[in-house]
Amino acid sequence: MIIHQFIGKTTYNGERLYIEKDLLSAIGFVPGSRYVTNATPENNIIEFEIDAKGPNKVSKKIKNKNPIPVIDKSGQNIRSALKDCGQIKVTFIQDRVIIEGIKPTTDVLSSNIHEVPTEPLTTISFCAGSGISSQCLTESGFKEIAAVEWNPKEGKEHKFSDIYMKNHSDSIMFNLPMQMLEAEHLPNVDVWVATLDCADFSKASAGTKKDYHTMHLYMHLMRLFWDKKKSDRPKAILLENVPEFEKIAGISLELCLKDEGFSVTRAKLNSLDYGSRTKRERFFMVASVFEGFSFPVPYGQPMSSIQDDGVLKLEDLDWITTEDSGTLKYFINREKKGMTHNHHMTTFDITKDSYIGTITKSHHKIQPENWISHPTNKNLYAYLNGEQIRKLHGISKELYLGDSNKLVVESIGQSVCVQTFKAITDKLYHFLMDNLRRAVSEVKSVITEEGRISKFQNCSDEFAFDDSGQLIMF
Numbered sequence: 491m492i493i494h495q496f497i498g499k500t501t502y503n504g505e506r507l508y509i510e511k512d513l514l515s516a517i518g519f520v521p522g523s524r525y526v527t528n529a530t531p532e533n534n535i536i537e538f539e540i541d542a543k544g545p546n547k548v549s550k551k552i553k554n555k556n557p558i559p560v561i562d563k564s565g566q567n568i569r570s571a572l573k574d575c576g577q578i579k580v581t582f583i584q585d586r587v588i589i590e591g592i593k594p595t596t597d598v599l600s601s602n603i604h605e606v607p608t609e610p611l612t613t614i615s616f617c618a619g620s621g622i623s624s625q626c627l628t629e630s631g632f633k634e635i636a637a638v639e640w641n642p643k644e645g646k647e648h649k650f651s652d653i654y655m656k657n658h659s660d661s662i663m664f665n666l667p668m669q670m671l672e673a674e675h676l677p678n679v680d681v682w683v684a685t686l687d688c689a690d691f692s693k694a695s696a697g698t699k700k701d702y703h704t705m706h707l708y709m710h711l712m713r714l715f716w717d718k719k720k721s722d723r724p725k726a727i728l729l730e731n732v733p734e735f736e737k738i739a740g741i742s743l744e745l746c747l748k749d750e751g752f753s754v755t756r757a758k759l760n761s762l763d764y765g766s767r768t769k770r771e772r773f774f775m776v777a778s779v780f781e782g783f784s785f786p787v788p789y790g791q792p793m794s795s796i797q798d799d800g801v802l803k804l805e806d807l808d809w810i811t812t813e814d815s816g817t818l819k820y821f822i823n824r825e826k827k828g829m830t831h832n833h834h835m836t837t838f839d840i841t842k843d844s845y846i847g848t849i850t851k852s853h854h855k856i857q858p859e860n861w862i863s864h865p866t867n868k869n870l871y872a873y874l875n876g877e878q879i880r881k882l883h884g885i886s887k888e889l890y891l892g893d894s895n896k897l898v899v900e901s902i903g904q905s906v907c908v909q910t911f912k913a914i915t916d917k918l919y920h921f922l923m924d925n926l927r928r929a930v931s932e933v934k935s936v937i938t939e940e941g942r943i944s945k946f947q948n949c950s951d952e953f954a955f956d957d958s959g960q961l962i963m964f
Contacts, residue, residue, distance in 0.1 A: 505572075506564035507536070507589060509580065510551060514559040518585045521550035521559050529567035534591030536571045538563070561587065574601070576751070594751030596779040598720040603929045609633070611922055612679040614724075616668065616711060617686045620650050620891055620901035621657040623730075623911055627683065628658075630915035635679050636662040638671060642704065653901060656890045668710040673717035680922065682724045684711055685906055688732040691739075708739040712746050723750075726778040726922060728914065730906055733758050736773045744775065752777040755784060761907040763788030767801060767845045767882040770907045776918060780925035786913040796840040801881055804841065807862060807872035818871055821858045837863040837871070849879050851903030854896045876902070884908050 519525065524544040528537045538546070538561060550557040572578065575591030610633040615624050618637035627634055637658065639651040651665040664671060687704035715723060727747065731740070736756065744754045756775040761768065764786070776783050796802050812819035821835045835858040838846045847860050856873060864870035876898025880887065883902055891901040 505569040507561065507568055509561040509587065510558055511582075512558060513582055514548065514561065514587070517582050517587070519548050519559050519561065519587065521548055521557055523548045525561075527563060527567070529571045531567070531570040531573070534571055534573075534575055534593070536568060536589040536591075538587040538589075540585040593720065595720045595723050596751030599723065599725055599779050600929065602721055603926060606927050606930050607680075607923075611681060611919060612677075613681045613683050614638070614676060614679050616682065616684040617707070618651075618654055619685070619905050621654040622885060622889065622891075622901065622905040622908065623683065623685050624654070624658055624661070625886075625889055626906070626908060626912040626915050629912065631919045632681065632915065634658055634661045635677050636664065638664045638666075638668060640665055640667050642667070649897075650901065650904075653890060653892055653897070668707050668714075671710070671714060673714045676714065676718070678718075678722045680725050681918070682711075682715075682727045684708075684727065684729045686711070686729070686731055686735075687904075688735065691732050691734045705738075708735075708743055712743065715746075715750075725780075726776065726918065727752075728918060729773075729775040729777075730911065731773050733771055733773050740773055740775055744777070747777040752779060753781040753783065757785050759785065759788075759910055761910045762791040762845055764907075764909040764913050765789065765792055766907050766909040767792065767796060767884070768847065768849055768879075768907070769845055770848050770910075772907065772910065774914060776914075778922070778925075780922070780929075782925075783918070783921050786917050792844040795842055795844055796846075796882070798841075799844075802840055802878055804864070806878065807840075807874075809864060809867075809870040809872050811869050811871070817856050818861075818873075821861075824858075833858045835859070835861065837861045839863055839865050841865045846874075846882065849874075849882075849899070849903050851900040853879070853903055854899040875899075 514520075518540045519538075523540060524542055525538045525546050525548065526541045526544040527546055528539065529535070530537075546563065549560045549562060551560050552558070572589075572591040574593055574597060576594050576597065577592040579590045579592055581588040581590070610631055612635045613624075613627050613632045614635060615627070615637040618624055618639045621637070624634045624637060637651075637654060639654055641647050641649045641651075643649070648665050651663050655661070655663055662677065664675065686707045690705035715727075729740075729743065736758070740756060744756060747754055754775065754777045756773065758771060758773050761770040761772070774785065776785075792799060797804065810818060812822060825835050836847055838860065840862055842865070846862075849860060850857070853860070853874070854876070860874065862872040862874065864872075874882070876891070876895045879899060879902050880891065885891070885902065885908055891898045
């Protein structure tokens with residue numbers, strides 16, 4: 491048995507089904523044959539089934555002198571079953587034609603908006619790390635309901651989830667791989683936030699062995715989305731990752747979410763444009779049931795030096811020479827020889843520079859990047875520790891990031907840039923609330939409904955709904 495499927499579009503409220511295909515003959519719907527119509531409006535399904543005593547009859551159309559079978563059916567049962575369905579899926583099986591109305595996720599979610607939320611909008615964070623991004627969400631007005639965090643290194647699975655729970659003890663923590671997570675496990679929330687692990691995409695790990703533990707996480711994100719009932723899906727998704735993520739996963743996610751009716755905006759943003767003291771370019775994507783989201787307008791990098799702004803001072807740093815550190819000596823000798831493959835030593839002067847380079851989660855291993863040079867003694871260098879990096883990132887000292895320098899550095903290095911992320915979450919919260927208020931206002935603005943005509947406030951003309959409609963497939 492061969493099953494054929496086609497996708498069609500509804501027009502004029504979908505009151506008429508018109509199917510004109512040679513394939514109908516192959517499955518028993520030849521011109522003149524009879525069939526019955528069964529409609530299940532609650533499931534948006536209509537089924538035509540061959541029945542010698544059926545009340546309906548397959549007609550025909552002559553095309554290129556050949557008769558083509560035609561199913562032409564209309565009526566209230568058709569209208570009820572396909573109400574608000576933007577597309578239909580038509581399945582051809584022997585002696586049966588099954589029409590399934592498809593409602594975009596956005597239409598289902600929008601139809602459930604009846605009142606402005608009196609509680610904060612809610613979130614789930616995927617790959618939540620130590621909870622730095624979740625803290626940004628909380629400060630923007632969101633309420634974090636749940637988080638997913640699992641470290642793929644054997645024996646360290648709860649390494650960061652434990653830290654997260656100390657910062658967000660009211661949240662539900664799913665400390666398991668996303669591939670083991672089921673949609674029914676997740677509470678229903680307004681926004682999904684996906685700061686998926688970037689190790690398999692990042693150019694910072696170029697030249698190192700990759701086990702590819704996490705490249706597939708974006709697929710599981712969509713699996714969880716699709717496995718959710720449409721009415722239970724989030725109103726928005728915020729995604730952050732390295733720029734390389736866009737070509738491999740970002741565009742795929744955009745296409746999937748646009749198919750569901752979401753409006754998608756994506757961009758590559760530089761943290762320096764939002765006042766950060768560390769340079770970090772990241773890919774961002776916001777998908778929403780509402781149109782019109784735009785990322786915050788950059789307001790520029792700090793103009794004064796790190797020391798002049800009181801972020802760090804020379805006396806805060808631990809200064810060493812090549813006599814004190816063989817690692818420092820090795821890096822400097824490489825630079826003198828012009829050896830720049832793999833990694834190039836970078837230095838900054840906090841009395842002159844307003845920012846330093848990207849701090850990665852491997853910074854604690856003593857990397858050649860982001861050394862601080864002394865402004866007057868060229869033999870002195872300093873390497874930043876976790877708490878100094880915390881100050882550079884503007885992360886509150888009240889936020890717990892671990893009991894060791896390594897954990898603090900890893901927590902910050904694998905997380906978001908606070909300044910950029912907070913600017914986005916601030917704008918996203920206000921964007922969603924404004925649109926929710928507008929949607930509720932439009933619903934409440936219906937003041938009369940007379941037959942097929944409805945009047946709306948703030949509209950100069952009446953909206954008239956045409957009683958004739960059809961859904962056509964050729």
